Amino acid sequence: MQAIVKDMNPKTKKTILVCLFGGLVAILLLHQGLQFFKQPQVANADCPEGMVWIQGGSFNIGSEGHYMEERPVTNVTVTDFCMDKYEVTNAEFARFVKDTGYVTVAERPLSVEEFPNLSEGQRSPGSLVFIAPKEKKQIREGSWWHWVLGANWQHPTGLDTNLENKENYPVVHIAYEDALAYSKWVGKSLPTEAQWEFAARGGLKNTIFSWGNKYSAKKANTWQGLFPFQNTEQDGYIGMAPVGSFPANGYGLYDITGNVWEWTQDWYRIGHQGKEDQVDPTISNPEESFDPREPGAAKHVIKGGSYLCAPNYCSRYRPAAREAQSPDTGTSHIGFRLVKILAKN
Numbered sequence: 001m002q003a004i005v006k007d008m009n010p011k012t013k014k015t016i017l018v019c020l021f022g023g024l025v026a027i028l029l030l031h032q033g034l035q036f037f038k039q040p041q042v043a044n045a046d047c048p049e050g051m052v053w054i055q056g057g058s059f060n061i062g063s064e065g066h067y068m069e070e071r072p073v074t075n076v077t078v079t080d081f082c083m084d085k086y087e088v089t090n091a092e093f094a095r096f097v098k099d100t101g102y103v104t105v106a107e108r109p110l111s112v113e114e115f116p117n118l119s120e121g122q123r124s125p126g127s128l129v130f131i132a133p134k135e136k137k138q139i140r141e142g143s144w145w146h147w148v149l150g151a152n153w154q155h156p157t158g159l160d161t162n163l164e165n166k167e168n169y170p171v172v173h174i175a176y177e178d179a180l181a182y183s184k185w186v187g188k189s190l191p192t193e194a195q196w197e198f199a200a201r202g203g204l205k206n207t208i209f210s211w212g213n214k215y216s217a218k219k220a221n222t223w224q225g226l227f228p229f230q231n232t233e234q235d236g237y238i239g240m241a242p243v244g245s246f247p248a249n250g251y252g253l254y255d256i257t258g259n260v261w262e263w264t265q266d267w268y269r270i271g272h273q274g275k276e277d278q279v280d281p282t283i284s285n286p287e288e289s290f291d292p293r294e295p296g297a298a299k300h301v302i303k304g305g306s307y308l309c310a311p312n313y314c315s316r317y318r319p320a321a322r323e324a325q326s327p328d329t330g331t332s333h334i335g336f337r338l339v340k341i342l343a344k345n
C-alpha cells in the first residue's frame with residue numbers, strides 16, 4: 001500500500017486527498033442537517049418573551065425503574081403550550097409584589113384557629129429552611145428542616161439574609177397560593193404534571209434524565225456527596241444557582257430538573273393509574289389526593305427535584321420523579337415556572 005501511494009502521480013494523490021476531504025465535509029454537513037430536522041419544530045415567535053413553544057404530543061409519563069409513585073408508565077397526550085425558559089426569579093417576583101402589595105403565606109402569622117396551642121411568638125411568620133447537620137451521626141428523616149422565624153422569599157435562610165445579588169436566583173418559600181396569585185397577575189398558569197413532564201423530557205423518549213440516561217453533575221444543580229452531611233460541590237453550587245447556570249434541555253428549558261422544585265396544578269396521588277390515553281390529563285379534585293405518609297392531607301405534585309437531591313437521597317432530578325407537597329408549605333427549595341396556552345386562531 002505504501003509503495004502504491006509512493007509511486008502515485010502527485011496530481012492523482014492531490015485529487016484523492018481533495019475527494020476524501022470533500023467527502024468528510026459532506027458527511028459532517030449531512031449530520032448537522034439531520035440534527036436540525038431532529039430538533040423539535042418550534043414556533044417561539046408566538047410565545048411571550050422568556051417562554052419557549054412546546055409542540056404537544058404523546059409520551060410515556062412515569063417510570064418503572066424508580067419509585068412506586070412513578071408507576072405505571074402510562075401513555076398520555078399533551079396539547080401545545082408555551083413554557084417559561086427559567087424558574088421564576090426573585091426579580092420577577094419582586095415586580096409582582098411591588099405592583100400588587102401581595103404578602104406571601106410565609107410572611108403571614110400562623111392563624112389562631114389552625115394553631116390554637118401555639119403562643120403568639122410561635123405563630124410569628126416563618127418558613128422551613130434546610131440546615132445541614134453539624135455532626136455526621138444517625139439522624140431522623142427530615143430533621144434537616146428547621147422552622148426559621150422571618151424566613152421568606154425576601155430572606156431565604158432567615159432575617160439576617162436578603163436578596164442582594166440574588167435577583168437572578170429562583171424565588172423560594174413560595175406556597176401554592178403564592179404561585180397561583182403570581183400566575184394570575186402575569187396572565188399564565190401553573191403547568192399540569194403531564195405538561196411539566198413532557199416539557200422536561202425535551203423531546204427525548206423514555207430517558208432517565210432530561211439530557212439522557214447517564215447522571216452528570218454538570219447537567220443540573222443537584223447534590224453530590226453523602227446527603228445531608230457532605231456536599232462536594234462538584235457542580236459548583238452548594239445551594240441554589242442563578243437560573244440558567246446549567247445547560248438547557250432539548251426544548252430550551254433551563255433547570256427544569258434540579259435547582260428548585262416546581263409546583264404543578266395536579267393534586268398528588270400515588271401513581272398514574274387512570275390516565276391511559278388521556279389528552280391533557282390532570283388531577284384537579286383535591287379529594288382524589290392521597291399521600292400514604294399523611295392520609296387526609298391534600299397535597300400538590302411538585303416536580304424536578306432540587307439542589308438538595310443526591311444519588312443517596314431523593315434522587316428525584318428526573319422528569320418522571322414526583323413528590324407530594326402541602327399547598328401551604330413553601331420551604332427553601334421550592335419555586336415554580338409557568339405555562340401559557342395560546343388561543344387558537
Ligand SMILES: [Ca+2]
Nearest residue numbers: 221222235237
Ligand atoms: Ca449543587
Ligand SMILES: [Ca+2]
Nearest residue numbers: 255256258260
Ligand atoms: Ca427546577
